[in-house]
Amino acid sequence: MGGAGGSKIVVTTRKNSVASIMGNFPTHELKGLSHDDCLSLFVKCAFTDGQIKHYPNLVKLGDEIVKRCGGVPLAVRALGGFLFRKVDEHVWVSVRDNEIWKSKEDRILPVLKFSYDELPSYLKQCFAFCSLFPKDFEFNNRELIQFWLAHGLIQPSSQNQDLEDIGNEYITELCSISFFQDVQDCKFCVYFKMHDLVHDLAKSVAQFEQHTLDAIEKINSNEVQHVLLSGDDPEEVLTLLQKITKLRTILFRNGGATSLSFVTTCASKFKYMRYLDLSDSSFEVLPSSIGNMKHLRYLSLLRNKRIKKLPASICKLYHLQTLILAECSELEELPRDMGNLINLMFLSITTKQRALSGTENGLECLISLRSLLIYACNNLEFIFEGMQNLTALRTLVIVGCPSLVSLPTSVKHLPALENLVFGDCERLNLMDGDGDSEDDIQGSSSRLCTFIIGALPQLEALPQWLVQGPTTSNLHCLGINGCHNFKGLPESLENLTSLQELRIGDCPQLSTLTEGMHRLTTLKVLSIDDCPELSKRCMPKIGEDWHRIAHVPEINIDGESIKWTTNN
Known part of the structure; x- marks a missing residue:
């Protein structure tokens, strides 16, 4: 409909019959690769x-x-x-x-x-479940692992194995045989897709009852367990779903304005539901009957711009592993007894609260929590002090909280913490409560691998606990971006003996690197953007700081890759 005069249409197909029907020109047959x-x-x-x-x-x-x-x-x-x-x-x-x-x-x-x-049985199940998503769907490892976990597909072979690590191993195995492709590693998430032929295979080997949007009108079996719906008209299919009692999964293809009546019916009817994605819904109150879904493992209310309150009964979902409340901009507060969610592993929050937790049975009691995302909480000033109780927490992300002034001192003492991100928090001062005592520095996390900070105008220097003590032994990636008052890297940066990536962007007051940069022998990537004086000093041959970084294999300055060898 939008084609201008002279436009051409190219039709690709694997079938000669389709090509002959569609084509006005002779078919161009793509040949295979050469043997070599x-x-x-x-x-x-x-x-x-x-x-x-x-x-x-x-x-x-x-x-x-x-x-x-x-x-x-x-x-x-x-x-x-x-x-x-x-x-x-x-x-x-x-x-x-x-x-x-x-x-x-x-x-x-x-x-x-x-x-x-030839796949082992556990991988066959995980692969088959990928057929529930539409073709050309962009997976990411975190969400897919949560999906697999919700259906009990990830099982450790020993007590010490972490379920998230096992899920990532599954994804790596499926990538190795090209069942997943177009892989993009973006630090905290790995994105990938399935070839449409691989998707066809997954659908053909799936050993469970499933229906998609296109076949929803044909549902006539009480054995259906998984459905994929359009978010445009869920009410139309609600009557069809009424006769199904064993439903485990509801996926919405395009998001949509899911109504309160739809959610109420789901909560009261589908007792065996494990995965309920209500992203982009538009109701103001989640019904208290949600507490009846005792088998629920995954619940997403992502981008619900109207919801104001969560019922206390949500805290009765003792098997819940993933709860997504990000971008629920009108949510007034979290329920009091969130600590009852003893199996919760992944939690994202947007709320209008001034302080998180503070109750005896609040967030600090989530002993199974692996990932915590606090996003766009405009009023948030304080975060609970008992954070050190989150002994399983591996990833902490705090982004878009302009009123947040400081963090609890316990943040740096989280024993399992591997990834730490702060961004767009204009009042946050990471130096507050940093502590200069030797005990405070030595008590910091020894497993921290990634530390990224962005858009923190109050930040002038890195916290001492980051560049001294146990933290230095395992840090692989350090990113500093949009910190306009950041003045200098500490000399103790050379203590980061495992550092592989250093990325600095939009820090105009940072004018030089530390003298000990040449001692960072493990550094593989150095990226500098929008730091005018620093960029000049790091230019090959002529820059005053070049001798400090010449050993780094990959250097990018203001978007340009610096090609340099000792022979030059």
């Missing part, structure tokens, strides 16, 4: 560096396997990932001689099905 390109791709997927020369027989078998792939890169990558780290020749021979190659018409689906069949 396929073999190069296969070797990258199947072998580690330096492994090829030790296993010449495997390389020869790989060459024969590649010939059978017909130049299809997805098949090459899937099999290469499957054979990665497998050095038993019998395994490679079984792939080469497998019956999947008997299909002359399609080389992709049989290969993908073979890769699926």
Whole structure:
């Protein structure tokens, strides 16, 4: 409808019949990769560096396997990932001689099905559940792990294994055989997608009853467990859902204005619900009947701009693992007994409260909490002092809280803390209550890997506990951005013996690096943006600070990559 005169339409398809029907011009058939390109791709997927020369027989078998792939890169990558780290020749021979190659018409689906069949049972379940999301859906590791957890798909093999770590291992395994692709690692989240053929495979192997928006009118089975709906007209499907009693999951494809009556029906009817995503809903009060959903593991009210109150009964959801309240800008306060949610692992909050917790059974009692996001709390001035009780907390993010003046001293003593982010908190002074005593510094977290601060105009220097004491041994990433009064990096920065990334942006008063920068031998990435004086001093050859950073492999200054070798 929006095409101007002279526009062209390109139709892509895997079927010649579709191409012949749609085309006004001769079909252009894309050929497969050349054998050499396929073999190069296969070797990258199947072998580690330096492994090829030790296993010449495997390389020869790989060459024969590649010939059978017909130049299809997805098949090459899937099999290469499957054979990665497998050095038993019998395994490679079984792939080469497998019956999947008997299909002359399609080389992709049989290969993908073979890769699926070889997965361990726990991964098969996790993969199949991905079919509940629409094609071209952009997954991220945190949300997918929460989804898997809600359905009991992640099980530790020993007591000491963390469920989130296991979930990330599952994702890595599925990426290695190309069941996930277009992977982007953005520090706290890894984003990825499923190829549409892989999605078709997931749907075909799913061993549970599910329906999508397109088939919702055909639901006639009480065995349906998972539904994917449009957020535009949930009321129209409510009567159809009434006859289903075993519903476990409701997903909304486009978000939508979910009404109070819809939520009330869900809460009273679907006793076995585990995953309820009510993002972009528009009711003012969550019904108290939500407390009846005893099996609920995941509840999201993300971006509900009208909700003002949560019922006390929400604290009876003892099995709840994920609660998303971010961008609920009218939410007046959290329920008093949040501490009853003893299995809660992921919590995000937007509230109008002036102080968080302060009750005997509040947030400080969430002993299972792994991730806490406090976002856009405009009135928030104080955070509970008992934060040191959150012994499982690994990620703490506080962003968009302009009234927040200081943090409880217990923040730096969280024993499991790995990721710490502060941003857009104009009154926050990280130096308040920093403590100069040796005991205070030595008591800081030793597991902190990532520390990012942004848009903190009060910040003039880094806290002492960050660059001294146990914290220094494990910090990998340090980011400072939009701190207009930040004046200098401390000399003790050289204590960060594991630092791999240092990113500095929009800190105009920062004019020089520390003398000991050359001692940061583990530093791999240095990025400097919008720091005029500092950028000049770090220019290759002519900059006064260049000798301090010349050893860093990747240097980016104001968006330009600095290419430099000692031979230059």
